[in-house]
Amino acid sequence: MSVYGWSGKILRVDLSTGRIWTENTLEKYKDYLGATGIGYKVMWDEVPVGVKAFDPENRIIFGGGPLIGSGSPCGGRVAITSLFPTSYPVELIGSGHMGGHWGAELKFAGWDAVIIQGKAANPVWLSIMDDKVEIRDARQLWGSGIYRATAEICAEMGAEAQVAAIGQAGENLVRMACVMTGNSHSAGGIGGVMGSKNLKAIGVRGTGSVKIKADKKEWKELVNYVLSLAGSNNQWVVPSTPQPWAEFHASNSRWTARKGLFWGAANPPVETGTCDPRDMNSIGYRCQKAVFDLGPIAEQFTVRMDGCHSCPIRCHMQISVPTAEKYGVSRYAANTCIGWWGRGVIKTYPDGARGMTALEGAVVGKHMTDDYGVWCNYGQINRDFQYAYEKGILKKVLSEKEYKSIPFDLYEKGSPEFIKDFVRRIAFREGEFGYALGEGSARVAERWGFEEDYYGYSYNIWNRKLGYPKHHSTENGGQVGALINSQYNRDAQCHSHVNFYACGLPLEIQKRLAADVFGSGDAIDAYRNYTPMNVYKAKFAKWSLIRKELHDSLPLCNWMFPWIVSPLKERGYKGDTTIEAKLYSAVTGDKKSEAELDLVAERIFNLHRALTIRGMGTKDMRKEHDLVPDWAYDYPKDAKPFTAGHDKMDREDMQKAFDMFYKECGWDVATGAPTKETYQKLGLGFVADELGKLGLLP
Amino acid sequence: MSGEVIAVDHKSLATKIAERVREDSRLTGKLTSMEVFYERPYSLKPEETEDVLRLLIEAEEHKDINILRDTDAGKVYFYASPYICEAYAKNLLLAERNNPYVLIAETVREESRMYPRPTCSMLFQLPPYELNLDDLPFFLEEIRKREDMQDIKWFKASTDVLYLYSERYMSLEHAKGLAEWVEVEQFENQ
């Protein structure tokens, strides 16, 4: 029998015993779709409470889902699920996410997911050549950076191979370590888990196919329909400058294309142009992201844009900055958004945040962090360092010898040379400085005795217990952003709300479209002019979260989807929230409506919740887990909640927000724990049974 | 271009006009003035204007051609959808009128009301506005004096960039908060 979408097989590897076997995807995991869904299920079934991230019993699950490799637009991302090393004090469930071409290649090799357990006796790498899977000796690769490891593995497997590898940071069990693929795609936080298993890399080469159930013509029509509704990165549907075709514009839009804006270092230079949304052959020019991330100065250094498999929105910039070579790194650099975090190690550059030195800093930072494989906790590592330095804490916690060995003069001068020193110390756990900062924010804050001011607005910490920062929180939707930020065990990697909030359309249109999806325009407020909580915001928050899990599991990029909006005036700027269900049904042949697929996603989201409850050993999520930082209520000092100009929330109103949100989710309002009935309704009766035995049901 | 006759009848002249308008809209993003068509090679005669325009308006194949009248100045312009949309065309017309005060005030009011957001002064150097930002202090001085523009206010963000807003539609606090988001904080919240 043909399987559509999925390949039908999951690869299992026990590195302790060297055993390699397969599982049937659909028999065991169909109700969990793929990626995070499969990941959570494996973690629930196989990793008991008490196991730590770096224990051999921990699992690390790599995968896409039924849509990866299928050609579904923006369907190239991979989630890597495991116990998350930076979570504190218990290492709870979490995922890192990466794009590129690795996940599609895995599907072409015939695998929906790879599940690794155990620990190899010596460093190894995993070679997946279609159905030929081998555990290979990696002793000659151990100690080398990600670039070299990738090149060596491709030299063996063929240049077409895609490699996901860790650098020295992951090898050295730095908690702040990532997995990298394709030069610019990184999955944060889980590099150390691979390192703990002595697993340097997974190389994949696939010559197979993904079968599409829908008729060719139907599929083409659907794909073209989906493409017709795409905006730019984060579903910005208006351009950043007035364009003749555009009714609206917004200067902070990621749709930066315009006449006179180029990929300046292309040969010959390529003009991005006006990019009329009806022109399907210019979608890839809409997001000239280099000028957005790095400033107008970056235009002349932009070779081109790039991104993930099958995605027409190219959000990864490829730049060539010759003067960066004076710091001993290649001029060629690629990344996007927070991937350029190495630049932010330095707070002040001599010629400003968007000047030439900062641009060189971005290139230096990219090479250091992406070759050593160091993660940033959404930029928090820089704030941790800067806090400890500025408050004089480093002087106290480091020996005089170590303190003097750190070139703070370069930091003060704003020299990119400092970034090289900084990242190396972290990757190799050098001294107290490298060790502590590499442990993650919660641990370094405790170890170095960070004071109350560290938890203020300026340093971004959202959940002080777990040590993760805000990520599209109150600044993107008030209570909605706050609820979303309270749900994970790392920074919330949720963009469902942002892709609607920050689309660039006038508020009136957004409210009209919000009413279509949530029942009332009150689900959304004007930026920086928030209103008190209402039930539509609770619906918006829940919907955003379950769609995030849906997107991670299908996968579709949650940095693009879901699409409440589109750039098309003739549609009243309406997007289509059924695209996920349409693509899933067409590819797999398993016809599901929007509501049916949302239910699957809700199952996955609730399984994540259950894993957190079981891991923490408490059902009182409301008090113990779902935190909102004080600064969300206290900053700015003199502002009154629900007046214009700021994002300040109100304590009492936020409690009401949690009440409403829990109710929407079918969770117990007192504890925020899913009820037995909710688990059962979602097909998670076995979860309810186990939690019941542990006394963790409300 | 020589003085050759490019159209033998009114219908084909209307087609030629439509083609020119489409080309201008697509390539330049600018309005096409009616005056162009009184010149060669179109050589439209004043007495033919009504008939040709009627053909242009009524023809199904030219329904993408839009006509914009500036009644004050007594001028007529054309543009083609979807290359140019109505909102942009209106701003082009405002810019054509060469009245920067009205252009600025109308734009600021519209943005404050609609999005809502304060308007970055840098916007006005871009098409369709294309004002010289060096002249901005003079424009602001004039706006400050004009009674019908008393709602237009401005301030500088922490980056020293000037923003304008209409207090008819938004408060200074809101405008400042949003300007700070766009100028600084959005980059810290990618």
Place this chain on the structure above:
Amino acid sequence: MGESEKARSMLGKELQEKVVDGCECIESGGNTGFLKRPTTRRRFLKLGATTVAGLASMSMISAFMANPANAGKVPVIVNSKGVLLADPARCAACRRCELACTEFNNGKSHPVIARVKVYRNLNFGPQGGQYGFYNSQGGKFGNLRVIQDTCKQCPHPVPCADVCPRGAIEASPTTGARVVNPEKCVGCKICMAACPWDMISYDPDTKKATKCFLCNGKPECVAACPTGAIKYIKWRDLTKQTPPRAAVYRQAPDASCATCH
């Protein structure tokens, strides 16, 4: 010394260059290069006297068919009408071309049978693995340039068609594209070894070779490219502009070639 080298050495400089080109194009009255063939000065002059090119090609095919050694084989002499022209400066490496090629034609996503190939150039460029010399070559680990490989729809002699023991690679009657006739193809893969640009694939599902057939004149990759980096243009000889990827297997000329050359 082979025939063409011999001929070249006898010619003056200007004509030598024509022979290096290997071909002389005769317009067929339409806008398509119609007949291309290796030429010596003598043949060049003789053909030059033939004003109706269509007749020339017809007569050559007739002569070829008359040779009993060529039973069942038709030489691909007619040029393609169009060809894909890829602009690497515009390629954003999303591979939607590969997807459109295989999904809209074959109902599956299958990069290794895609008739436009980006996947193999992604990380290290056409030169392949680099052992850490990251910056000297192409690809995402090199100088960031990514190249799309497309079929050149070669002029005669068409390497893939020439070597096919079944004569299964033919000129499409509508586009002139060199297409695999699945009725004749037995999946022996010899054509794959013959293509200097490694543009022929083997489809494990059909067990036959597959190559670019220009989607019968409406190439899907062109329509799907989000950066307009592939164009469908009137045929021109791109074989001289693109360095070969692979060491090429060439069939020794058989009796059939002598019919025309």
